[in-house]
Amino acid sequence: MVYYINIGSNLGNRLMNLTRAVSAIEKKFGWFELSHHIESEPWGFDSKNRFLNVGMAFISEMQPMEVLAALQEIEASINTEKHRNPDGSYKDRVLDIDIMDVEGVSMDTPELTIPHPHLNDRPFFLEPYNELKNLINNNSL
Template identity: 45%
Template structure:
């Protein structure tokens, strides 16, 4: 069994319902959710929108290989209502987004479709805050520092707030 770390998010529609559905589908199609963070609200990252995001980190035990996890994620996103992440190279509002942050200690940089660890996770407070809650001591396989150290060093100025649970 492998341990895959995911971050889910969305800023359109009933955000809590969408993330709840994403977690249910992950549990059904990818593997057992071992632990999940609280919900965190943040401003959109990388584009302007009046709609704040809700994010959550999940640690999942899976029998699936990395590309199979990615395929299931894409299917889950579409089933929940995802259209595209970007338009003309610009990020856009979305119902749900699921990113693979870590897959065990695997390092994959050869394929732009799947880069592990996630290439921007250390720059994004909305990823690091929920991840810190459930895995502060997890070590980034290429940077060789903990999630806690990454959060402490993060220069992202977007505010991240703990949000309500459902």
């Protein structure tokens, strides 16, 4: 299955945070494609810190919930703080990894919805996602 994820950071050395995440994901899953980086305003909360995002695609035979758990472990190893306030609202974060879509999978659980419910609402999701889809379709995977 082809997984499409988004990696974002708006604290610290954002590019280094993304690079560390990409490296850890490559080590776990192997082959990958990357989109260009995109800078964006925070979505869902106010902050003076802009996000740097990158889309990533990789192939895995693992089930989506297993991939989610692996990505959450990677996220926690780089970002030791939760990315939500106690009231559930978003806050600044060193790293945030979201599964945007999984080729051939549709699911809706409390932990994971595929495709991501905000895929079409967030330009910092949609632009890298479309770029990755085009790259992969042109490579005939």
